[in-house]
Amino acid sequence: MGFTIFYLSLIVLIPLSMLFFKTASMGFKEFFGLITTPRALAAYRLSFTTACLSAAINAVFGSITAWVLVRYSFPGKGIMNALVDLPLALPTAVAGIALTELYTPTGWVGQYLQTMGIKAAFTPFGITIALTFIGLPFVVRTIQPVLEDMDPQIEEAAASLGANRWQTVWRIILPMIFPALLTGVTLAFSRAIGEYGSVIFIAGNMPMRTEIVPLLIMTKLEQYDYAQATALAIGMLLIAFLCLVTANFLGWLTSRNLGKA
Amino acid sequence: MRVRTEPRFVRYSLIMIALIFFGLFIILPLVCVFHNAFAKGWLFYLKTLQDRDALAAMRVTLIVAMVAVPLNLMFGVAASWAIAKFDFKGKGLLLSLIDLPLSVSPVIAGFIFVLMFGAQGYFGPWLMARHIHIVFAMPGIILATIFVTFPLVARELIPIMKAQGNEEEEAAITLGAGGWKTFWMVSVPNIRWGILYGVILCNARAMGEFGAVSVISGHIRGMTNTLPLHVEILYNEYQSAAAFAAASVLALLAIMTLIAKTAIEATIRQGQR
Secondary structure (H helix, E strand, O other): OHHHHHHHHHHHHHHHHHHHHHHHOOOHHHHHHHHOOHHHHHHHHHHHHHHHHHHHHHHHHHHHHHHHHHHOOOOOHHHHHHHOOHHHHOOHHHHHHHHHHHHOOOOOOHHHHHHOOOOOOOOHHHHHHHHHHHHHHHHHHHHHHHHHHOOHHHHHHHHHOOOOHHHHHHHHHHHHHHHHHHHHHHHHHHHHHHOOHHHHHHHOOOOOOOOOHHHHHHHHHHOOOHHHHHHHHHHHHHHHHHHHHHHHHHHHHHHHHHHHO | OHHHOOOHHHHHHHHHHHHHHHHHHHHHHHHHHHHHHOOOHHHHHHHHHOOHHHHHHHHHHHHHHHHHHHHHHHHHHHHHHHHHHOOOOOHHHHHHHHHHHHHOOHHHHHHHHHHHHOOOOOOHHHHHHOOOOOOOOHHHHHHHHHHHHOOHHHHHHHHHHHHHOOHHHHHHHHOOOOHHHHHHHHHHHHOHHHHHHHHHHHHHHHHHOOHHHHHHHOOOOOOOOOHHHHHHHHHHOOOHHHHHHHHHHHHHHHHHHHHHHHHHHHHHHHHHO
C-alpha cells in the first residue's frame, strides 16, 4: 500500500507536477501568448480535427468490426480477432514508416489514390489514416464485451412485438451499445490527440499545415524553448481532460436515460 | 433464432466491409513491413541486423526492458493487491491516477523528465555538479519507459484479483499460514496468467516505445539509441530497406505478443470451464 503510493508519486505525480510548476513561474499573459501564436493555433486545430475525424471513422468501422466478430462466423475470424490489438502491440515508429510507405504516391495504396487525384501522404488525410490505425482497438474492444453479454431475449421480445430487424438494431441494440461506443471513441480520441510516433512520418511536418501539437512540442524542445513547450503541453493535457469529462458525462446521461425508458 | 440475425445480403456485406477495412488498416501495413524488409534479399537483411549500430540499439532496448518490466511488475502486483483486497478512501482517485500515463502524450512523458533532470531542469544543476547523467543517457530512457508502461501490469491484475475475492487468502491465514506464505502460495498462483499477460504486454510496449524515449535519449548512436529510434534514423536517411529490416524485428515481437495473448486467453477460458 505504502509502496504503491510511493512508486506512483515518484514515477508519475512528481514528474507531471513539474509541468505545473513551470507554468506557475510564468504570468498568465505570457502563458496565453505562448499557446495562441498562429503556429500553435494551427497545430491545435489540426490535431483536434484529425483526431475527431479518425475517432468518427473508428466509431463506424470499429462498431461494424465488433458486430461481425461477435455475431457472424467467417473464415479468418480468429486471426482477425487476434490482430485487432496489433496497433497496441506494434511499435508506433514501425506503424508510422509502414503507413507512409503504403500511402506515398508510389506506394501500394497511394498509387491508386494518386490516379483519383487524392494525396494521402504528407497531408491531413494521411494523419487521419495513421490516427485511425492507432484508435481502432479501443473502439472494438470496448463494444465487443457489451455485444457478447447482451441478452438474446431482448431482441426476441422486440421481434415478437412486431419490430422488424432494422427497427430492432436501430432502436434496441444501438442505444444499448451507445455508452460503450462513446467510451471507446473517447479513448481513441485521447490516444489520437497525443499520438506521435505513427504520425510524424506520414505527416510531412510542415509548420502551419501538417504539424501536430506533439511534434510542435518536440520542435520547441529541440530549440530549448522550454517555456512554450510547457505551455503547449499544459494546453494539451487540459484538452484531453476536458474531453474525458465531457464524454463521461455523456455516457452517464445516456445510461441514465436508458434506465428510465 | 431467425429473429436474431439479418438477411444474408446484409450479413455478407457487413463482413466484406469489416474485412476490407481490416485488410487496409491492419494487414496491409504488416505485410508492407516484411515485404520492404526483404526487398534487397536475405543477405542484405541479415547484414543490416548485424550492423554495429543495430546491435547496440538492440542491446539498449533489451536493457531498458529488463529494468522497466520487473519494476512495473512489482508495482502492478502491489497496486492491484492494495486495490482489490483492501478498502480505503480515495480508491477511485488511485485507480484513475494509475491510468493517467495512458492518456498523457508520449512526448509529454519524455518532456517531464527533461524538465526534472535536464540541464535547465529542477535537479539539473545539482546532478551536473556530481557528473550524474540522466537525460540523454540510460537512466532517462529507463525512467520514461517506466512512466509509459506503468499501468499495464496493474490494469491486467486488478479485475482478476477483484473477481477472486478474499476467501482463499482468509482460509490460508486461518489454517496458520503467514502473510508472505499466503501471498506466494495462494495469491500468486491464482493470478499467474494475469501476471504473464501483463508482463508480455508491458514488455512489448517497453521495447517499442518511441515518442517518450525520442525526447529524452538524445539519439546518440551506439549509446542511447533504442531499436525504434534506430528505425527512425535509418528511414530518415533514406535507407528504407535497412529501416524496414530493423522494423521487422519489432513487428515480429508484436506478432509474438499477440500469439501469446491469444494462447493465454484460451487457457484462461478453459480454466473457467
